[in-house]
Amino acid sequence: MTTQQPPSRPRVALVFGGRSSEHAVSCATAAGVLSAIDRDAFDVIPIGVTKDGRWVAVEANLDALALNAGHTPEVAPSESxxxxxxxxxxRALSAVRAGVPPEPLGDVDVVFPLLHGPFGEDGTVQGLLELADMPYVGSGVLASALMMDKHFMKVAFAGAGLPIGPYEVVTDRDWVRDPGAACARVARLGFPLFVKPARAGSSVGISRVVDADGLTEAIEAARVHDPKVVVEAAIFGREIECGVLGSRGTDPHRASELGEIAVTSGGHQFYDFEAKYLDESDVRLSCPADLPADAAVRMREMAVDAFEAAGCEGLARVDFFYTTDGEIVVNEINTMPGFTPTSMYPMLWAATGLSYTGLITELLELALTRRVGLR
Known part of the structure; x- marks a missing residue:
């Protein structure tokens, strides 16, 4: 009698860490996914990317990957x-070490790139996976690159007829040539202003500037993370977020319930890095957000419109302002939003009826059914 073998489970490579300033956030994201992924449905191989870009096989040590006020995680180098x-x-991975034959690590069916920021979320790793003909979760090369750059993101939104706020861009050339002229130009937006690295996330390097005297320091602080800087006029109103989940085939993309972030204490002037990841007790998510019914419907529609205008796939979080005049302004898209259990994207979907584990499964199954290459 022949014993029937159980079907093999898809093997998932969770890739995290990376070269950007969001290395620690990415490690925390990996800890969340490792704790919740359905091990009955998927085999998992964790792969960390060190701060200098080396890919290494790592242990699934959740404590070592946790991010909190007392611990900043980091992917450690390895000899292989x-x-x-x-x-x-x-689709076979290998571990290589100087002077030793390569060690096969087995085939991988799909990659979940849990990378935030440049050299991970910006189309670079997506291009590498396309070259390897490897299915992966999330947006492709173009959408990832476009939405990582806050300058070209706004250009794409404006081209699609989506409402955006006033802004200016300070390039490296602008700043080196004449910083005074650059400051004078952005000051015409009025104060307060928000000064941001063009290609960073998790609120890293962002400053709120209330007068012209603070501009130079704020731009220099942003330039630590990116030589290109985006300066945005303050928009007075409420910050509302919506999660979008990509569809299979021609099915419509799905928008989550709307959520509103409130920073309740801790002296945070805005929803900065510390509020997001270190002082989570100071943050409250209201979901569904208390909005007029017609505004809520329109905002969810606009979230899907922005997702499609950018050519996003898989997942994205779309951030809005709802102004004191009742206007809706698109702020930005994150193609790999924070993805810990307490991050806003998973919490929005939990409030919509899709659990954290279910969301991970949905994204992996979506990636497995999507072809790689031109599509």
């Missing part, structure tokens, strides 16, 4: 590095 096959004939 993980390499992908950059061809269409194999």
């Amino acid at each position: 590095e993980v390499v992908l096959p950059l061809n269409t004939r194999s």
Whole structure:
């Protein structure tokens, strides 16, 4: 009698860490996903990317990956590095070490790139996975690159007829050539202003500036993370967020319930890095957000419109302002939003009826059914 073998489970490579200033946030995201992924449905191999870009196989140590006020996680270097096959004939990973034959790590069916910021969320890793013909979760090369850059993100939104706020861009060339002229130009937006690295996330490097005297310091602080800086006029109103989940085939994309972030204490002037990741007790999410019914419907529609205008796939969080005059302004899209259990994107979907584990499963199944390459 022949014993029937159970079907093999898809093997998932969770890739996290990376070279950006959001390295620690990415590690925390990985800890959340590792704690919740359905092990009956998927086999998992965690792969960390060190701060200098080396890919290494790591243990699934949730405590070591946790981010809190007393601990900042980091992917440690290893003597061996993980390499992908950059061809269409194999999906087998290998570990290589100097002077030793490569060690096979087995095939991978899908990659979940839990990378935030440049060199991970910006189309670079997505391009690498396309070269390897490897299915992966999330947006492709163009949408990832476009939505990572707050300058070109706004250009794309404006081109699609979506409402955006007033802004200016200070390039590296602008700043090196004449910082005084750059400051004078952005000051015409009026104060207060928000000064941001163009290609960073998790509120890293963002400053709120209340007068012209603070501009130079704020721009220099942003330039630590990116030589290109975006300066935005303050918009007075409420910050509302919506999660979008990509569809299979021609089915409509789905928008979550709307959520509103309130920073309740801790002296935070805005929803900054500390409020997001270190002082979570100071943050409250109201979901569904208390909005007029017609505004809520329109905002959820606009979230899907922004997702489609950018060419996003898989997942994205769309952030809005709802002004004191009842206007809706699109602020930005995050193509790999914070993804810990207490991050806003999973919480929005939990409030909509999709659990954290269910959301992870949905994204992996979506990636497994999507073809790689041109689509």
